[in-house]
Amino acid sequence: MSKAEATSARPDHIPVLLNEVVKALGPKEGGNYVDGTFGAGGYTTALLKTAECVVWAIDRDPETLARGEVLAKLFPGRLHLVQGRFGDMAELLSDQDVKAVDGIALDLGVSSMQIEDRSRGFSFLRDGPLDMRMERSGRSAADIVNTMSEKELADIILTYGEERHARRVARAIVEARQDRPFSRTLRLADVIRAEVRRSHDGIDPATRTFQALRILVNDELGELERGLQSAERLLRPGGILAVVSFHSLEDRIVKTFLKARSGMASRPSRHAPASLSPAQNVATFTALSRRPITPRDAETTKNPRARSARLRIAERTSAPCLTAVTGGLA
Ligand SMILES: C[S@@+](CC[C@H](N)C(=O)[O-])C[C@H]1O[C@@H](n2cnc3c(N)ncnc32)[C@H](O)[C@@H]1O
Structure with missing residues (x-):
């Protein structure tokens, strides 16, 4: 070049x-x-x-x-x-x-490039580790969904994701993690999609929750x-x-x-x-x-x-x- x-x-x-x-x-x-x-x-x-x-x-x-x-x-x-x-x-x-x-x-x-690299865990369309850390250090998205209380999760999904169904999504996450902790992006996206219907504009229901987690992980x-x-x-x-x-x-x-x-x-x-x-x-x-x-x-x-x-x-x-x-x- x-x-x-x-x-x-x-x-x-x-x-x-x-x-x-x-x-x-x-x-x-x-x-x-x-x-x-x-x-x-x-x-x-x-x-x-x-x-x-x-x-x-x-x-x-x-x-x-x-x-x-x-x-x-x-x-x-x-x-x-x-x-x-x-x-x-x-x-x-x-x-x-x-x-x-x-x-x-x-x-x-x-x-x-960060979204497309599945190993970074930013995408709800590609399976990868539930990471989302731009610096690859500190608390990952998996740490957050596996440890936060249902109320805290609902609050961040509502505030940072502007997700109307935040309470329902948080409840589903907490129920699913009792079965086994989250480690992959697609499993989380599937749990969200089972709770929130696709909107008329075609936006994937996982978009807002993933946005909320990314904002929190990276402050x-x-x-x-x-x-x-x-x-x-x-x-x-x-x-x-x-x-x-x-x-x-x-x-x-x-x-x-x-x-x-x-x-x-x-x-x-x-x-x-x-x-x-x-x-x-x-x-x-x-x-x-x-x-x-x-x-x-x-x-x-x-x-x-x-x-x-x-x-x-x-x-x-x-x-x-x-x-x-x-x-x-x-
Ligand atoms: C949307 S891209 C920028 C694209 C760029 N304007 C271009 O033309 O190629 C955002 C970039 O900012 C970096 N970034 C996000 N928050 C940052 C921060 N607080 N400090 C430094 N870099 C940050 C991300 O790692 C990412 O590489």
Whole structure:
């Protein structure tokens, strides 16, 4: 593969909202950019090809990042592969003596390669170990379904999966594990399918419960909150943050954060003094799109995974970082 031919570390992977993300970041010569979710390197490759810039590519999955070595050779000195979580990006880059960057892209969730690799246990269509750990360490999905109480399971399936039949699914899981513990993805999918009927839109009944387990196993929402705060610390004034999310739980966190940080959050009470929340007075971001950007029909036809994608873009102001002031999402 030559530099001109390169589109990613995996030519079969189609990056979502690629043109929109690259246009938003507007890479320029000598600039430093963070691709916080390297995946197949689609965004990274496009940034490197658009301008003589430097990309710090982060992925928490060591196997995924290893595939980036091919790209790193094509762009010597310009692509730095960093294993870790984007929630820690300010620290990860500080370790490399990078204190501020010009743009950050986050393309949330798992990649098609991770889903298609049955040994990772993300898919309810392919049999594999019930794992779902992006980093291959910590608590697996099997540990969760085999040990959590019925109530806890129901709560996470409802909250993270937005599954209306969460109680019924949790009860069925607890009954089935009394027979023998869960270890494979297809057995869990079959237990769920026996409880929940396929909806009119044809979505597999296992989709929502698998989503809930994946979010919990990888603490994806906590990571997103930390990632946004880390981006606030790392972006230089004028730097751009672009986040692509795939479900309402993620998009809500991004939207709430940007609203609070751009001074648009509503006051807790109309009687409360305007100075109550620092986020309302010292905007650290300017939202560049009021509504999220969604893919065009041509993209969703080519890549159905893009259907639920939403891109939010914001520009860092020169106001000091708020995280230390509010200690979290305001
Ligand atoms: C949807 S894919 C990204 C695809 C990429 N934009 C491309 O064009 O090839 C998401 C990637 O982010 C990684 N990931 C998810 N959460 C992460 C986190 N908190 N920190 C670092 N990497 C993460 C996953 O391992 C996966 O490889």
